[in-house]
Amino acid sequence: MRLLGYADRLSVPAGGRIEFKIGCELPEFTPSLVRLRRGGSPVHECDLLEDDVLDDEVAAQLPATVPGRVQVSRAGSCVEAAVRGDAVVHGAGLAAWIHPTLLEGEQTVLALTAPDGSAGYRLAVTADGCALRDAGGTELARLDAAPVLRQWSFVAATVSPAGEVRLELHRPGGGIGGASADVAGAPSWRGGQLRIGAGGRGEPTGFFNGRLARPVVSGSGWAAEATARLAAGAAAVEVLGADGVSALALGRDPASASVADDGSLTAGGTAVNRPASAVPGPFWSCTETDLRRVPDEYDALHLHEDDLDDAGWETDVALRVPADLPSGAYALKVRAGEHVDRIPFVVTPPAGARPAPVLVVLPTWTYLAYANWRTYAEFEEERVGLYGERRGVDPRDRWLARHPELGKSLYDVHTDGSGVMYSSRARPIVNIRPDYFTPTTRGLRHFAQDLSLLHWLDGRGEDYAVITDDELEDRGADALAGHRVVITGSHPEYSSARMLDAYESFTAHGGRLMYLGGNGFYHVTNRHSGPSGAVEIRRARGSTTAWASGAGEEHLSGTGEPGGLWRWRGRAPQRAFGVGMTAQGFDKASGYRRSAQSRAVDWVFDGVDVAVGEVFGDEGPGLGGAAGDEIDRADIALGTPADAVVLATSIGHSASIVLVADDRTISHRAPVSPDPRVRADIVVFDRPGGGAVFAVGSIAWSTAMTHKGGDNDVSRITANVLDRFRDHAGPAVGA
Template sequence: MDVVGYSDPICVSPGDKVSLMISSADPEVQVSLVRLRQGDGRPAEPVAGSLDGVYRAGPQPLRRGSYVRVPHDPRLDLGAAFSVVLWAQPTLVGADERALIGKQDGSGMGWSLSMTEDGRVRFTVTGENGADRVETSRRLREGDWHCLIATFDGPGEEISVTVLPVRPWTVASQSVISENAETAARATVTRPAPTQAPLLIAGALARDDSGEHVGSAFNGKLAAPRLFGRALTRAERTAERDRTELSAPPVPAAAWDFAGVIGTRNVLETTGNAPHGRTVQLPTRGVTGPRWDGHGNPAEDPGRYDAIHFHDDDLDDAGWNPTVEWTVDTGLPSGVYAAHVRGSRAGEDYIPIVVRPPRDRATAPVLLVAPLFSWLAYGNVRALEQYGGKGDAPSRYVLDHGLNSTYDTHTDGSGVCYSSWRRPLLNLRPGFHLPILESPHQLSADLLLVDWLHHHGHEVDIVTDADLHHEGAALLDRYQVVLSGTHAEYWSAQMLDALETYQNSGGRYMYLSGNGLYWVTGLDEEEGHTIEVRRQGAAVSAWHCAPGEGHLSTTGEPGGLWRWRGRAPQHYVGVGFSACWSTTPKATGAPYVRGPGSHDPRASWIFEGVSTDEPIGDFPNQVLSYGAAGYEVDRADPSLGTPPHALILATATEFPADHWMPATEELTNPNLRADMVFFETPSGGAVFSTGSITWCSALSYDNYANNVSTITKNVLSRFLSPDPFNPPPTP
């Protein structure tokens, strides 16, 4: 793309500062503020303000690949004799040489342990009088743990590399290291050249036309890196693989513990003789190490989780320089905005910014919680992009740069569990259409609800999941009515707690989503811009965690569905995920048919203006082409928490069987249906749930004159009334 960018943070209040990171093929860009109220491609609304202007710009590269950086310290300059010990489990061999550990500058001075393009282990020591190098004759086996030991004993002595598989094969292999292997040669170099370079694990310094950067990213797990100030004996090397206590002799000169503080980016040095390290681009932590035996979890048994899984396509923070530092105009109304960026010669982009109300008060009676965690989970989703085969610039950018969502897998096949807003998110744009359906999705679908609210003159404040996560029920309590987005799938424990507290204190909640409150989601509290998801257990899932790796590194809690944590969506909104379209372009939704609950005096007001026998949403919409119940739908279930006094108002069941399937967790109870539900909550509150992602995409049909719009308007109007809701007497 000629112009592309991202904002940090993505949600701000008037008076806050937001940075716009922009990469442009042109030396200047024109930036202006627009308000987003429609997700169907109609023009955005220009907003005059202090952001408008021309700014200096230029191209900014994306540097993918995770690693650990330990800052330079003179104590890390090894002498004429030393040893390096590292455990390695490669998950992808090929392409080119990949770094394991080293302290080497961009010109190659220093030392390094690496894996060649065909999987052999290479140890290189480069000094002022030349370079020594040894490498194994056979390769590491993907998916197996190996203890790697490199020793250097000075000129005239030995340089060696030893590989000890954790599980030697019973049958020898000519190509793969299947038993203990050692390669040695006579050293000629006096010592590795001292350098100001950092010590890097899973990456190496490189230089190109853009300057010095870290490359050669390793794919796989590494564990227990240690440095010794002498060459280990052969007996000591053999003992390394079987060591159960890392503090036992011989004592290292430096060692780093990958099991400690895994909820942060810190990597602790344990001897006190060298600096601590930091992970870069967020490799996966809380993963099983070489001593894992099928038991424990990272919190209870960290010694079995002393590994980090690195990937060459990890990208947590693009690290671009700010093109614009903008202080949000005082008095700017809450809403969804975008920085409209245009190159001086070519290219444009819309970078979304959610402007929330001032942090100490509400400015409207209605609150829309934009599902930021779901936006991030789907951010740059290649799994669905590739179905469409579209050749537009955003799709090409995502594919060409290997950008990932939590629905994708890394280049080594492992699941992507982190997603950050500090990078371009090309499907988080006002006009984005999911290629397989040619329809709005996530942000662009949520704007259909914003459009409807604006059309009917409702004043509304907008915040995001991150705000709800941090501020809890105190944020919701300022509002008479709270609305969900259209696909509010990813929730943290703090968000669920806040919703439940709000409901129990008289709040009114309109759940206008399907497949909501589904995945356990963590927020990286250290930096605050990254979510985490661990996919495990019965669920509709794009991938599954490796055995033993189902706990979130950011929070320590078990991942998977909230349903399997005893917090099913039915407990909060009366309905939970039931079925979904089977990712085929021909799939359509279905209308709802009213049931006896719609005629109960407690809820009959919801259907004022709607005929008794009138199908609800029996017309085209902007997502999945037809039917107010569609894409992904939810059903009531008392066994999962639907309140006993909840009324099922209407149900949709006529989904095309060839293009729909029950949710995986529903296979023992395949009720392929969508339920519309209403129930009262304590202190005069109430909940209305549609149980369908496509509900909001039907709101504008026939110029907003349709029964989906009528029902939504009836509910919102009644929820805004101060009159309390009274639950029926307990039988």
């Protein structure tokens, strides 16, 4: 891809400012603003629809052409700190506890460098041993004893002013290796830079993969007995004092990128590219898994060579969105010859605007969870077995597989095999595009699919506004207040407690909610402060998951709260939304059979020629039906209100539609086949306070709404509910 970009945010209020960062290998590109009406492309079953925004205010801000330039992303996490300018370095001491998770090549544990890079020391490890090098890379000492993979070791190197070098490795079980050497005196300098987990004079290099704790650096070295005390667990300032010593407290504030220094050598450091925090250190007692109760035991960071929080690209185009621009989905469209990219964003209503009758909440945290998911190209053959057919791969995924520097999704693992816990918007994300092809559904999913919902609303002439998960997190219940109907996107899987509270408050105060998706409100999620807008999860065991968090690592670093599924915290989706995740499979979707209960709310089926016991929604684009992809069931035991009406239940799922691990247990009873829990339920119910909820229990629903241009039963049922919820103030059930 020779033209690619990203915005500094995924949404902006009308009247607000948004910036775009563009990487272009061609001499120039042309920007324009478009409103996205429908997702699609020549390889989808529908075409992309977009309207040029012909606004004088926009035209005045967008240049006719912009010079192209290559912008580079640099992955890899470390901690950086500036050595105080008045601090003298003459000799050095460098030590840290390390828990390597990948020992390929030479990896830097600690680096101390003079301001001009002419002098310094770098402590490094390999699969074969440890080494201390000077700033030019010359080996000063080598120890042919390596740290143990995935176990804690203590490594230390000292250089006296006279040039006496000592290198030690303390391994599990009490094994100690040591080496010594003499060099021709130690250089002296003032100031400089300290790096933890990386070296390099300019951009960081030689990244360490693994946990690292209790780093100690001094500007003058220390005695051998001090090394022994540090290796026994003594605090650095207790052993060495604070003067001329750095003891960066890596785990003290796991939610922050700032790292305090208990010594005086630096004024504190900064974590680069968000290494994993809230992970236990070398002296974790294994008696407590909540870092808030034993913070001193959570004193490590997990560093990775492929961490990426902020690509750091420069701004090429800035836009002040007109205050009267209608709320909706837009994109900065950039073109250079035959190369085109559309960088999407949502325009939300300005502060103080009259609430539209209908509000759509696009699940941008789910978009970020899947951002730059690498499985399609990297595991293409394995996915053929999953689908039962070859569905093709978007060319952007093949390009992405060649560019690891753009970061990964929350479904991927790092090069060391550990799970990716954070996903940021501050980078190019190739699969949040209106024309992106998703093999899972033979075309549309996530953002591109949710554009179909907006297109459907446009076709009905609805007065609606659009916000994202970010506005819901920022404003809570106030973000929904005043709107009569709130509609979710197709896959609102990742949500915070504040977001759940907002939905519950909305329906408790008379609001009507239409949950038009599946696998929603499933994973405990947090958003970190800062410009990258990174979201965080931990994947607890006992769920259908791409990876599992390590021992003691199931609490979010941003809030300290337990991660995993909301279900295990007593907030299963059924409580607020009537249905919750039950199964998934991607071979084909099914239809729904109308229930006898539905007679109590017969208005839902007005104009729908489907009697009780008959099937509807068994055709459509993508997977071929309305009940598919990931599906939800009603379950009173998990919180579905007892008065909820199950309007219809899906039928005919294949053996490829698999029950989630949350519900699978070992039993001596013979299994029932097919499992009755593998189903999608459509429910409607009232809430105390005058609110109501309608939920369809399937990601595939809104795609099926587009079948035959919207002339189908799934579309008519959705329209009936929207009209009733918007215009009828009485109860939904039995009214």
